[in-house]
Amino acid sequence: MILLFTDFGLEGPYVGQVKHMLAREAPGVPVIDLFADAPPFEPRLGAYLLAAHAWMMEDGDVLLGIVDPDVGTLRVPLVVRADRRWYVGPDNGLFELVARRAREVRSWRIAWQPPRLSASFHGRDLFAPVAAQLARGEAPPGPLHEMTRFADWPDDLAAVVHVDRYGNAMTGLRAATLAGDTRLVAGGREIARARTFADVPRGEALWYENANGLAEIAVNGGRAADVLGLAPGSGVGLSSSSR
Amino acid sequence: MILLFTDFGLEGPYVGQVKHMLAREAPGVPVIDLFADAPPFEPRLGAYLLAAHAWMMEDGDVLLGIVDPDVGTLRVPLVVRADRRWYVGPDNGLFELVARRAREVRSWRIAWQPPRLSASFHGRDLFAPVAAQLARGEAPPGPLHEMTRFADWPDDLAAVVHVDRYGNAMTGLRAATLAGDTRLVAGGREIARARTFADVPRGEALWYENANGLAEIAVNGGRAADVLGLAPGSGVGLSSSSR
Amino acid sequence: MILLFTDFGLEGPYVGQVKHMLAREAPGVPVIDLFADAPPFEPRLGAYLLAAHAWMMEDGDVLLGIVDPDVGTLRVPLVVRADRRWYVGPDNGLFELVARRAREVRSWRIAWQPPRLSASFHGRDLFAPVAAQLARGEAPPGPLHEMTRFADWPDDLAAVVHVDRYGNAMTGLRAATLAGDTRLVAGGREIARARTFADVPRGEALWYENANGLAEIAVNGGRAADVLGLAPGSGVGLSSSSR
Numbered sequence: 001m002i003l004l005f006t007d008f009g010l011e012g013p014y015v016g017q018v019k020h021m022l023a024r025e026a027p028g029v030p031v032i033d034l035f036a037d038a039p040p041f042e043p044r045l046g047a048y049l050l051a052a053h054a055w056m057m058e059d060g061d062v063l064l065g066i067v068d069p070d071v072g073t074l075r076v077p078l079v080v081r082a083d084r085r086w087y088v089g090p091d092n093g094l095f096e097l098v099a100r101r102a103r104e105v106r107s108w109r110i111a112w113q114p115p116r117l118s119a120s121f122h123g124r125d126l127f128a129p130v131a132a133q134l135a136r137g138e139a140p141p142g143p144l145h146e147m148t149r150f151a152d153w154p155d156d157l158a159a160v161v162h163v164d165r166y167g168n169a170m171t172g173l174r175a176a177t178l179a180g181d182t183r184l185v186a187g188g189r190e191i192a193r194a195r196t197f198a199d200v201p202r203g204e205a206l207w208y209e210n211a212n213g214l215a216e217i218a219v220n221g222g223r224a225a226d227v228l229g230l231a232p233g234s235g236v237g238l239s240s241s242s243r
Numbered sequence: 244m245i246l247l248f249t250d251f252g253l254e255g256p257y258v259g260q261v262k263h264m265l266a267r268e269a270p271g272v273p274v275i276d277l278f279a280d281a282p283p284f285e286p287r288l289g290a291y292l293l294a295a296h297a298w299m300m301e302d303g304d305v306l307l308g309i310v311d312p313d314v315g316t317l318r319v320p321l322v323v324r325a326d327r328r329w330y331v332g333p334d335n336g337l338f339e340l341v342a343r344r345a346r347e348v349r350s351w352r353i354a355w356q357p358p359r360l361s362a363s364f365h366g367r368d369l370f371a372p373v374a375a376q377l378a379r380g381e382a383p384p385g386p387l388h389e390m391t392r393f394a395d396w397p398d399d400l401a402a403v404v405h406v407d408r409y410g411n412a413m414t415g416l417r418a419a420t421l422a423g424d425t426r427l428v429a430g431g432r433e434i435a436r437a438r439t440f441a442d443v444p445r446g447e448a449l450w451y452e453n454a455n456g457l458a459e460i461a462v463n464g465g466r467a468a469d470v471l472g473l474a475p476g477s478g479v480g481l482s483s484s485s486r
Numbered sequence: 487m488i489l490l491f492t493d494f495g496l497e498g499p500y501v502g503q504v505k506h507m508l509a510r511e512a513p514g515v516p517v518i519d520l521f522a523d524a525p526p527f528e529p530r531l532g533a534y535l536l537a538a539h540a541w542m543m544e545d546g547d548v549l550l551g552i553v554d555p556d557v558g559t560l561r562v563p564l565v566v567r568a569d570r571r572w573y574v575g576p577d578n579g580l581f582e583l584v585a586r587r588a589r590e591v592r593s594w595r596i597a598w599q600p601p602r603l604s605a606s607f608h609g610r611d612l613f614a615p616v617a618a619q620l621a622r623g624e625a626p627p628g629p630l631h632e633m634t635r636f637a638d639w640p641d642d643l644a645a646v647v648h649v650d651r652y653g654n655a656m657t658g659l660r661a662a663t664l665a666g667d668t669r670l671v672a673g674g675r676e677i678a679r680a681r682t683f684a685d686v687p688r689g690e691a692l693w694y695e696n697a698n699g700l701a702e703i704a705v706n707g708g709r710a711a712d713v714l715g716l717a718p719g720s721g722v723g724l725s726s727s728s729r
Binding site for chain 1: 251252255256257258259260262263264267270283361362363364
């Protein structure tokens, strides 16, 4: 199985051409659109979002992750093998958190280049063929290089990493790492934890552990992102009692 | 075949994670995105929309229908078997019309729970595994319960149930139930039936039988929803000569 | 493999019902959403966009192209076989450029009609079953007719054919047909060619050969369509030194 995690959006030909390439190079392998609207050009925000959404993967699955602001510069694909799952994408930190949280990790920077490489669409021309090769059960091409690490990134990110269509703001904080009485500070408000929307009065803000384990900020009956002025990248504070 | 009918939108991870679960639990079964933008949190509007769009299903197909405003409360999946097709989703009336219009119906409320059940995403954790099980040709899990009915809902709904990207407003009225001279009243105008857009002058409103049999309100060369002030849930009047 | 190229958008049931029909009529054949937001009702603009995005097709692949402003009038599907690939859609010029650029072309207008043909959704009822038949390896149905040609359309179109989510404006001009010093004139500015965004100062406009060979207008760090006032159909000038 191949999972797509990109900042392409679903508009235009971008996701379609990546899937076209995958269907040509790995026929019969299911391809799932896991996330098409990761924060554009923000691999650091994307890294926390990706790590939270990869937990359903199984042995041998391949995640093709493309958030690639530096396309057109010298770029090689990074291949990460973490707990028997594969991750393919640019070497800009997008897989830093998934690697850091794995028990077993190996990673390679790939020097291989396809016969036809456009200047602006390495997702289709370079990363997709590598992902297809792994999904076919083959080894990654080319010689082994040390992986780039992003040691100064925190284990959890106190910032918004995604706003969904309901205006809820996912943070890069895993709820399980936060004490039960932790308050998040966003938009000038202190926000307490709740189990679900109905636990607070209408119009009130809350945070809760979402279905992928992230701390998510919401407003009962409202759009938290609008009410609190939040967007991907907005910082979130933690009250002193926490962690 | 599994058909998805949801109010998730295509943004974020919601449809993707449901499809990830289906691909894991029912490998090889085709999954079709039939409708991702049903009216949010409105199972009553969705029920008429769903019933209109399910006619292409064949024996054994499974429709996974998720419009679930009450997720997080006590919720069990409803499984409906209507004319040899399966419908899986919350027991909030979403399948009321498809059941009512079928010749043979049985339905079950399912007490089964998955080992991992999030508070906010039963579509992925609870409904998808049940749909996958049916798509694999197995019986629904657990004991049989009486289905909840919504007897006070009309057979056809005189309201807008969807506005498409062109601004056309689908109603919950089946065109075949309306006399030919029926006029719909919306946005303060009386609107006559036409076969197609070109039958009325530019800028004029019309209603016609759409490709799924619903009465749909349009404006030739314009966006009916904007011109007439219509949104999902807007009431539609019927002139006295009809039905 | 079947590729979808439409102006349906991804909202509502339109793409989903086409894919439902394809899954019924050509089970097991992969279907790729290549382009869902071609310029609405503009087969002439779409023709250049489609020709630019079809190059990855392989022998026997079928492209289902639906940009169909005249649905509801007398309409027959056009089937084009160009260099061993199939194209199915309305006979309104959408395949004119792909046909013109092929080495071997045959084309047929199809008189066949399905048992159930709606007035407004020939994409699902008429074009999809024909595409499915070809994808199954069968010949197109019905007698052979001469293809409609659009001889007055230029080989390359000096106009915007698509604006992507980043505000970049794809033109109908193949970059390879333009001299290196060609300047494009758009929004009152003369715009020089660059290899990539970083080659011009921030806020400056450039044009470059995009990943599908088209001349694309962009602004480094900005949205070209907004800065220059461009939308699908906007004309683009060529400075005198070119071609």
